[in-house]
Amino acid sequence: MHTQLSTAAVHAEAVHIGTPDETPAMVFGTEIPGKDPITLHLLEAPGDGTLHLSAGVGEADLDSPPEDRAVLPGIDLAWGTGEKPRMVSGYHVRPEEYGWFRRVVAHADAAGLMAFTGGGEPTAQYLSKRQGKRHYEQYTHAGTGIVQDVAYSVHGVDFVGTDHVFRLNGTRVEAFSGIARDLFTDLAAGRVEEYRHKAHALRSDWPAGQWDAKWNGPVSLNQDGSVMAIRVLR
Template sequence: MGKKASAVLRDLVQPWSVALHSNSGLAGSVAEVSAADDKERRAKNSEPLRRKPGLRAVPVADRGQSIRLTPWKLLHTLGRANVLARQGAGRGLAEHWASLKYCQALSGNHGSFMTLSEEGRNPIRHYKAVQSAELGVGFALVVAQEVLRRRYPDHSVSVVDAEIALRAGWTLTGKEHAAHRASKRPHFLLEVWKPGAPSKVVLVACKGTHSKPARVHAQLSTAAVHVEALHIGRPGEVPAMVFGTELPGTDPITLHLLEAPGDGTLHLPAGAGDVDLDSPPEDRAVVPGIDLAWGTGEKPRTVSGYHVRPEDHGWFRRVLAHADAAGLAAFTGGGEPTARYLSKRQGKRHFEQYTHAGTGIVQDVAYSVHGVPCVGTDHVFRLNGTRVEAFSGVAQDLFDDLAAGRVEDYRHKAHALRTTWPEEQWDTEWNGPVSVNPDGSVLAIRVL
C-alpha cells in the first residue's frame, strides 16, 4: 500500500536542496565530447554539427551552490511549461495535468538533498527516458528563472515554448527550404522584460538522464546544438543556457548547467514607434537560414537555423508576449482566451474546436488561494485510492485582462505584483499544497 493521500500532499511541500554543478571542469568535459564527435563525423565524411560556442560556467553569485525547492513548485513550473505542448494523445486534455503523475516521484535523503523516491525509481510506473526528460525541464526552468531574476531583479521573466514562438514566422516541417531548417531547436525562450523597455531573450535547452555524468556531458554537447539554431540580431550575440539533470537512483539529484554570453535584446530600429502588445502578431513566411556574415558586408554564408533580424524585433516581441498570454490562458482551462493569442500555425484550432465533455477543459472554477481570488479549472483523480482535486488558474484580476485581450494591462499589473504573492506553500483554508508563481498563475491540490 502506498502512503495516505494526506501524507503525500504534505510531502509535496517539503523543501529539499538540489545541487548545482557548473565550473570550468564541466565546460572542458563538454568541449572534449564535442571535439570527439566532430572528429568522428569528419572521419565519416560528415559535416560536424554547429554548436553554440563559448559555453562556460554560470557564476556562483548568480545561482548559489544549490537551490532549495519543493516538489510542488517543481510540478507547477513543469505544468506551466508544457501547457501548450500538445503532445498528449487525447485532444482537449490539458497538457499541464501530466505533471501530476510525478506527485510521488520525488523525496529527499538525510542530508536534505532531493532524490527520486521509491516510486520514482520504479521503471514500470514511469518510463525512464520520459521521466528524466520531463523532470529535467522542470529543474532547468526553475534554476534558469532564478539565475535571471538575480541578474535582473527589476525585470519579470516569462517562459515561452520555442516551438510555439517559431511557428509564427517559420514553417518548421515539410520539403520546401528543408536544407536550411534546423531539426534541433531551443526548447524554451526566456523573455526578460519590464514595461516600457525592450525585452531580452535567453535560449534554453534542457536534458535529463538516469545515467552517469559522462552521459550528461554528451547531452550538454547536444544541447549546444539546440541553442545554436536561433539567432537574434547580429549572429552569435544571443545568450543561452544549457542544462543536464542527473537523476541517479537513490543519490541526490544534480543539475549541471553552462551558459554562453550575449546580449539578446530586442532593440527596435531607429525611428520605430512603441510596440503595441495588444495587437496580435501576424503569421509570417520567413525563409529559414542564418547568414553568419549578416551585418559585416562580407559574402553571405547561410547555414541552417532561424534568424530574427532587427526589423522583426517589434513583431517578435509581440509573438513572445502573446505566446506567454496563451500559456497563462491555457493554464486556466480557457479555450477561447487561449485561441485569441495563437495564430493558425501556432495551433489556434486546437483550442477552438469542440471536444468531448469527458476530455474538454473549461475555465469554470473560482477559488481563493491565500486570500487571492483565482479563476481556473480543476481535475479530479485518485491518489493511492483517495480522490483528490487539483486546481490550476490565474489571479482573477490578471485573468480579466487576459480574457479581454489586454496584454499591456496584464503585464503592467503582473510586473508590479511579481514580488508580492504569498510564498507559503500550504494553505490551511484550502487544506493542501498551493504554489503561486510571479506571473500570477496558481497550482493547488487537496483531498476532495
C-alpha cells in the first residue's frame, strides 16, 4: 500500500499549476483484503480541489485554437521567491500560461466529445499536430468518416452521434454514443465557449434514469451532455 500511494503521489506532484507545492490533489489507494472490508487509504492535500484564479488571470477565447508551444519541462521549487533556481522533474503551468493551458484543456475535451460521436473531421479541428490532428484528417476506415449519422431520443432528449452493432457472446448488441443535439451543433461549428456555458447550465438537469423504456436498454448520461446507450437486437 505504501508503494502504491507513493507512486500515485509522484504522478500527482509531476504537474504544478501556479505556485509550486500548492496544487490541490487527493491521492488514494484501495486495499481489498481476503475477508475484511474494503479499505480506502487517503493522502490528504490542502485545498478544496478547485483551482482559484484571480480576476482576469487565465482568461482566453476558447474558440481560438491553442498554438503549439515548446514549453520546457521542469519545476523550479524556488520560483517566485527570488532564490536560486532549484529544478526538479515535472511540468509547471505558470500564470502567464493559464490562458493557453485553458484553451488546450478545453479543446482536448471538445475533441474527445467529437470523437465519441464518430466524427473524424470535427475531432481534428480541436487538435494540434502534436496531439494527432493528422490521424483524424486522414481516411483510415469507412467508420471513421461517419459524422452525425444517427439520432435518438433518450429520456426525451434528442442526441446525435453514431452507433455500432457487435456480438456479445453470440448476442447481437447495438451501442449508441452521442451528444445532445444543441450541444453537438455548437461543437461541430467550433463554438467551444458556447458549448461549455450551455453544458454547465444544464449539468443538474440531465435525467438520472439508467433505463430508457423507448430505447429498451440501459443508458448512461453524463453532465457534459453525452450519452452511451446499449440494447439487445432481436
